[in-house]
Amino acid sequence: MTQKVAVLGTGKIGEALLSGMIRGGWTPEDLLVTTRRPERAEELRARHGVTPVSNAEAVKAADTLILTVKPQDMGHLVDELAPHLAAHHLIISGAAGIPTSFFEDRLAAGTPVVRVMTNTPALVDEAMSVISAGSHATAAHLAHAEAIFGAVGKTLRVPESQQDACTALSGSGPAYFFYLVEAMTDAGILLGLPRDKAHDLIVQSAIGAATMLRDSGEHPVRLRENVTSPAGTTINAIRELENHGVRAALIAALEAARDRSRELASGTKD
Ligand SMILES: NC(=O)C1=CN([C@@H]2O[C@H](COP(=O)(O)OP(=O)(O)OC[C@H]3O[C@@H](n4cnc5c(N)ncnc54)[C@H](OP(=O)(O)O)[C@@H]3O)[C@@H](O)[C@H]2O)C=CC1
Ligand SMILES: O=C(O)[C@@H]1CCC=N1
CATH class of the missing domain: 1.10.3730.10 (ProC C-terminal domain-like)
Structure with missing residues (x-):
């Protein structure tokens, strides 16, 4: 397993997380970002020294894939990633609403998925991130997600059935x-x-x-x-x-x- 983490769809929340991870000790060399617009990619490279890559390249280079596109864009992104994924990948979804079963239904059997709802105070290391395991996520996967989101604030494990409520309370x-x-x-x-x-x-x-x-x-x-x-x-x-x-x-x-x-x-x- 490499140390590399890729943030796919690095908009507002993706960048907030990315900047916190760098403040928390991740080196920009270990962080990859993907964007839809090339000018956004260059903005992220200039601000954080990270490497913008394509979604397919991100999957090749990183084991941990944090998906921070809008819920409405998630289906398209997952379809794009699916052919490139292998057994060593961990999917962390940061999207509102989307259940872990959404990914499990579309990806190879056994793919570990962790669902996280964070919030924008990640920008000042005061985020509240709630974390739930999908069917195939192990204790090690949850601990890995906690280490990442712990860099930007507090974390709390909740049953996935409480994620929509947590989104209403702390996400928004x-x-x-x-x-x-x-x-x-x-x-x-x-x-x-x-x-x-x-x-x-x-x-x-x-x-x-x-x-x-x-x-x-x-x-x-x-x-x-x-x-x-x-x-x-x-x-x-x-x-x-x-x-x-x-x-x-x-x-x-x-x-x-x-x-x-x-x-x-x-x-x-x-
Ligand atoms: N904003 C918030 O406070 C919070 C948001 N969230 C969740 O985070 C997610 C993102 O929200 P937010 O950051 O506000 O939204 P943004 O629109 O700022 O970020 C989403 C980014 O994803 C990019 N994108 C879309 N499709 C692709 C693709 N196929 N490949 C690569 N990049 C892509 C978009 O590019 P482009 O700009 O070119 O369209 C955009 O930059 C949502 O799922 C939301 O539910 C969770 C907690 C809090
Ligand atoms: O408004 C939204 O949908 C996102 C999710 C939680 C906060 N912002």
């Missing part, structure tokens, strides 16, 4: 926080603050709150209660959040994301 999760910051910054504008100051206040509050959630060991309810003084300001805001159904909206939003992940399972749903 950063977007919800960015959306909240955007909305709260607008509120700051309404309250008369300059945009840059409103942004800084909210971002630092988010960092502080996230650090407390991670490090204090306290339940989120307790942390919120500690901010909420009797007859104070916070409870007025909380009442408005409840009046506007924000909690119900979040539950419905994540359920919709989970449903879309399920819908993408066939790899053909636009």
